[in-house]
Amino acid sequence: MSSTNEESMETLKNRYKKLYDEKIRVETELKTTTAQLSLHQETARANFGTDNIEELEKKLETIKLANEQQRKDYELHLNSIEAKLNSIKEEPNNE
Numbered sequence: 001m002s003s004t005n006e007e008s009m010e011t012l013k014n015r016y017k018k019l020y021d022e023k024i025r026v027e028t029e030l031k032t033t034t035a036q037l038s039l040h041q042e043t044a045r046a047n048f049g050t051d052n053i054e055e056l057e058k059k060l061e062t063i064k065l066a067n068e069q070q071r072k073d074y075e076l077h078l079n080s081i082e083a084k085l086n087s088i089k090e091e092p093n094n095e
Helices: 003-050 053-090
Strands: none
Touching: 003 053
């Protein structure tokens, strides 16, 4: 074999090794990610009754709307308390 062929063969072997190593790394990542996905799906089913993304998004939107309504109600309640306190402070008997 000529020197050029040997270098070419060595280059190809190195390329193959790099690609093989990358394949092993990607397969390992896939296995880990698949296991994590499975765990997250189980958690979603246990906590929310589903692991369907569309259903979870709807549930999340419902929760956000409920939280916003509770925040508004709380703000109104605090405003009411504040108004009552201010009216008590302004009464002439309290000076």
